[in-house]
Every structure is written in structure tokens, then in C-alpha cells.
Amino acid sequence: MGRSPCCEKAHTNKGAWTKEEDERLIAYIKAHGEGCWRSLPKAAGLLRCGKSCRLRWINYLRPDLKRGNFTEEEDELIIKLHSLLGNKWSLIAGRLPGRTDNEIKNYWNTHIRRKLLSRGIDPTTHRLMNEPTGTQKMTTICFAADDQEQKIKIKSELVETMSKEEKDHEIQERCPDLNLELRISPPHNQQNQLDHNQRANSLCFTCSLGIQNSKDCSCSSKNSNGNGCSNIISMNMNISGYDFLGLKNNGLVLDYRTLETK
């Protein structure tokens, strides 16, 4: 069974919005707020599809939009977020205040793709384009480097053509790389001086991704107050003022749960 169209196409305008239409839409949303896009056009006196109104508002008319060129920092942030999230433009936009998913998507396709290609980086995989393809494999985040079961799982993913030595080396390469606590944290003596309250506020990696109470979550098991964790990422990196993307964060913690909010 097909779905009914979102609006009556025969009686709706298409194409570029006029100034008058913009003003009507702004006035209506100022008076009534966002929401119920289906009924909005009629209520606002617009001959537009509700979806079209929503898009126009979100991508162009919203007062909190930041217009103008992307900064170098925004460029790098987009690249790093894209390497983590792929074409999840709305999630990426969630980390760039004032930017829309459509704007970022367009910017990616027109500027950043070319920029990466000029650096010899594949914009889809974020790998060097001359990197041998024989070792390409699925990316796995390893939460416990000395976990034998995890090593076996990774080993099974590695390509058949690799020798045992290569596979072992690959495992050695992968797990330490993912032990973010060891790599990014301040020196050990500083580590020990972490304020107890800071620890109490930290989240494990799975919780930072918004996956609370999962089997990988170690928040509740490590601390008497139920908050500490062996996979502390956000708090430890925050000490140096850089989030786990390697970007200066001015003391703000990157919490993936905020990626959902726009």
C-alpha cells in the first residue's frame, strides 16, 4: 500500500521562495512556533508543501543560522566528524552551531572533497589513496586491548592473504591505537592527581556514544559512586583542552548524545 502524498502538489508553488513567502513563514513561526508542518502552509496562507516550508525555515530562515564562509577549524572538524560518522550530515551539523546539514553537505561536495583529493586522501574512506588495498578491513573499536576474545575476533576479520606475523602486528597496531586513555591522557603523575569530583563526572566511551547500560558500559562497575570508568575519554582529554577529535574544545566535553540534538 502506497503512502498518500504529503500535500496537494497541484496547488502548491515550487522553486525559489519569494520575499513575501519568506515573510509569511517567518511571521507565522514567530507567532505559533515550529511544528505541524503539514498544516502550516494553509494556516500561514502559503501555497507550499509543508516539507518545503520546513526546509526553507531550517536551512535558510532560522534566526540562529551562521551565514558566511566556513573557517579552517570548521573544515577540519567536518573532516574528522565525517571520518567517524560518514554521510550523517545532520549529526555532523549538530556539532557545528549555526550550520545546517544541507549547507555542510553542499560544502563537503563542493570544497572538502576536492581538498581531500588534493591531499591524496579518499574522501569516502579517509585513507590515503595510494595505500595498499590488500590490508583494507573493517574498523573495530577495541575497548580492552588484552581481551583475548576481542583479539580473536579482530584476527578473523583480517584478510586471508596476510601472514601470521602481519596479522599479529595488525592486532598490536589496532588495540593500542584504540587505547585512548593511554595515548591522550596527561602524564601518569598528573593522572593520579585527578580530582575525585572530575572522575565522578566522567563517562565511559559507550555512554559518551549515548549507549547507556550496555554490556560495554563500565561506568557503574568501577567506582563506588557508580560513575568512574576505565575507558574515560572525554574527561581525560578535556584536561588538555582538546576533545577526542584532537580539536581544541575550550573546556567543553564532546558528548555524542548532543549530536542528536539540533
Next chain:
DNA sequence: AATTCACCCAACCGCCCTTTT
């Protein structure tokens, strides 16, 4: 000056997911 080409970006389309009935 006219034409062609390349680029940019606003807007549309169709699908998917979530919520409501």
C-alpha cells in the same frame, strides 16, 4: 559582446523511522 563551461547552493524527491490511530 556572445557563448560555453564550471561551480555553487537552494530546493526537491523519495525513502526511512517514529509516533499516532
Next chain:
DNA sequence: GAAAAGGGCGGTTGGGTGAAT
């Protein structure tokens, strides 16, 4: 539980604009 409705997302398109010829 199924169907419908609503909203959101990513891919694509097409018109406008400036540069190159």
C-alpha cells in the same frame, strides 16, 4: 499488530552566476 501520518534525512537536480574562451 497493522496502517496511516508526520517528520527527518541523504541524494540529486536545476537555475543562477562568474570565469574562461
